[in-house]
Amino acid sequence: MDSLKKKKNTLTTSTTIPTSNTMHIDQTCTNSFCFFCTMKEPDSHQKRARIANCFKKIPLGDQQDHVLVLSGLWNIAMTHPDNPEFPSLGVFECMASLIDRGINDRNWLYRDQNVYIPYYAAHIIGSYTMNKVEFAEKAVKAGVIPPLMELLRGKMSWIEQRVAVRALGHLASYDATLEALASYEHDLVSLTMKLASTCLDVVYDNFIGVKDERKRLKYQSNLLTKGVGGLEMEKCKAEEWSSQLQCWSLYLLNCFAYKERSLNLICRQDFLKDLCGMWGGLVNYTSPAGVGLIRILCYSKYGRKMVSESIEVLENLGNLSRSSDDWQYIGIDCLLLLLKDPDTRYSVIEIAVFFLIDLVELRDLGDRSNLGEAITKQLLLFYKQNKLKYNNGKVRKALEDLWNLKVERRRKERVLSEEIQEERRVLIGLIKQQANHMFWLGEIEEALRKYSEALALCPVRFRKERMVLYSNRAQCQLLLKDPDSAISDSTRALCLSTPVNSHCRSLWRRSQAYDMKGLAKESLMDCIMFINGCIKSEATKRVKIPYYAARMISKQIEATWLFSCAQSKMESGGVKEAMQESRGDHESGNEGMMRYMMENKGLSTITEEPLIGNEWSRRKLERARRISKRAVMAPSINLLGLPHHRAEIPCGGSDFDGKC
Template identity: 70%
Template sequence: MELLRGKISWVEQRVAVRALGHLASYEKTFEAVAKYEEEVIKLAMKLACTCLEVVYVNFVGVKNINKRVKYHCDLLTRGIGDSEMEDRKGEEWASQLQCWCLYLLNCFACKERSLSLICKQDFLGKLCGMWGGLVNHSSPAWVGLVRILCYSKDGRKYIAESKEIIENICNLSRSSDDWQYMGIDCLLLLLNDQNTRYKVFEIIALFVIDLVELGSLGDRPNLGETITKALLLDYKQSKVKFRNQTVQKALQDVWNLKVERRKKEKLMSEEKLEEKRVLVCLIKQEANHMFWLGEIEEALAKYTEALDLCPLKSRKERMVLYSNRAQCHLLLRDPDCAISDSTRALCLATPANSHSKSLWRRSQAYDMKGLAKESLMDCIMFINGCIKSGVTKRVKIPYYAARMISKQMDATWLFAAARSKTTGSQARKVKESDGDYECNNDEQQRCEMMRVMMENKDFLSEPLLVKEVNRRKVERARRRSKKAVIARSM
């Protein structure tokens, strides 16, 4: 407990949190930890929220290796290693410290102890950012704690009141993250509880409608059917319950897709279904032609027409149509619709989340919305697909994907928030001291970069869209088509 109170340093706190987590995991030793229950929980929450900034300011952010605490350096690298190795190890240990704090809170949440303390709205808001980066990949971090809370009635009540948590769970459920299934579990638990269903339905419905055709995900078979049942649980009464017209339309679309169309197609002969497939193929060819002529809106309408006709059993064809329509939405600068269609395409893929083009398109759409983590995960999956599909041993990673990875890795770095806060503080000191504040060249460059980025917001939000070459091709095709139309009219 003395170590947890921070009597020495964050390195010792890491040991203390891990030890207390192990003790709290077992029935025989839980009560010994529970004697300090309130203090343990408060300290674990505080440490989880502040540890990254502490480690960055006191160690990782100290670029002069001679000014780092030698005691910490020796612990991290056993005295052998340069600053780069120390940075990597410091990042790893900081991530472990944060994740073990959440694990300690998990031990109390599992027993439904002190939920009112753990579920303070201020902490829940900060919890969403505790995902551990790519360092501590074996820990579900924030979503693991949220799912434990969703297993209890009181926990669901607190989670339902946090709009930020709900939105982050929804984003996770429509991602290629390893913990996607946990996000879906949380949403299903909230939807199936009558006390929380109507508080969160209007937010959740617009996300999970894209997952209704999901097949198996990990060890969860027919997950799309489970989601459909949760959405249509009280569909006949929903016209009274839900006033939002967009939500009403979403429910109607699910009903038409999963109930009405399925019934109609079961009664159709194989010949009739084959006729539909041929017609869909012709419409798709028209849509592709329009797309390459630069008539994006017209192509989008044709892809929609093809989707309305395409039989539900033709999953591969529908996957391609959704993915192509997502590309149209991207070019029309509509990231929400692009994410929706890409997600539907990935749900239809076998296995789920394995269609490379859809992954790349959704990665771009998430980038447009500033959702760096989701964009990064999709881009990594896209590159994995490129590597697996490589015929030769030497696989060339596309330049545009490498750029996206570089951009999002920087944005999702474990210490990104601490770095931003520290840089902003240094910039303020420079301004207040009117140039008297001394900082090294690296700090000056970072301060100047931050100033330029804040003045030019377009630089911050500029997404990495489709390759410039493709865009130029589309523009040239559009100009040629316009000239042809003018020539014919003359």
């Protein structure tokens, strides 16, 4: 790989990626099988015969225009993937031969601009096989699988792995061609699992993390930016392609998992944990990524067994089910599938119940209706047996509370007259006012107790009132540093909102609670939904994003950056190396660490400004303290027009519901 990198970097900095726009057809061409001249042939029968001859001759020749031909074919394949002309004339045989030649004949690969050819060839195969099974069958018969497997093994670089796994994924998606991969299945699945788990580290180490632009492989930079982009554009495209590489790898694994093949490999516990961190994210937002594969596994008995044995996976599914992520329903689906299986139900429920119980009042979620009732039915299906079986007191208490909410309270409230229910509404309003007053006085625990009292009296059908009470109680729990309870109450409030996940204050509170627990992705999604709600509610005004929400977004985007883990690994590795070197200079561990951080990482230490003998600094500090004290003690108005409360506010903002 090092020698390949060294030779590929011999491409001059003026080299640009060939595209159809750079093609120049020589009118005096004497090449008997020139592809560009062939495409101008007016006679259709003669043209087809000449194209077929070109596809046979191209892999055998050494013409400099091969890369231009491949670039043109790639554009045609991308824009007209269903056109049968080229697949019927031997394009797959040609592409397979070119990939094979690039892998085995390095002298040819490093000549002219041939280094681009394997990438284009694999991309052409993938484009023609993505829609039509008959094209996929032709590709298999043409022998594309062995050279694609070599690219997947890393015989070149991650750039070629990306298009190879894409093409193999299309071949695996058809029943007619999946069997053709059977002889490679173990290697194919193992390699793809490794690629999905490590590709982000590889791309960061070999490209994104290479600070010196001159040390990056030039042909990769050109492919990413079409030869005209700068460093920032390269990084953005590399991030996009890395996300695609990971998601296309998962797609290929999905094809095998859906057929319940190679489950013993895919369901390895270490890989299941890796899947939880594979997020389509903001880069590749249309892909369910890792959790999509977990759901496929949960459709099989063996997959459910293996998923149920991982506490980490179950907790990740639970966090997803209580989020505003587009894939929230996948987390719920997985937990319900595990609960419906008698072999996994009792090993899962002690974790799942504390997530699902907050969702029992969901009505519609996307195209799923009465989802809360389905959750309730599953949790209470064997309520009496569960009550006797569980030694876990918290699980028993949770199920009893669910029974009381969904069965006992409904039965009792069914006989209440309208007059009595309206009297309760007035009483609840009075208790809420008392709770609000306690809150403003800073008596947070007493306010929380009052909100709980109001919730106990509030009829189940008063959804709006209960939503506000749950949301206000969540704010109290935030201030009492109880993020788990705050998430639970915020989620219940969001399930009661219409439409679901639309109550802005609850979204913001849950975002803060997830931030306190270090769950950056969940916090980010709630914060984005909160800002969207703010924008919609102020459609007729000039929209101002609250500063504290913007700060949260910035923090969580950095934490959920696609390469954040890879960056941490590289930096921690660099720190360790520096520490080892520092020991040779007789430095202590802390001294070596500090010196390395200051000299090599560009981080400065924080030094206090001396106050003695500096009257201006002293007055400035005192003034800052007075302003800070006033801001805490006096109510203020945030950018949304929502009143701040006097108590300390996590993450710089509050939106307490004084009234609905």
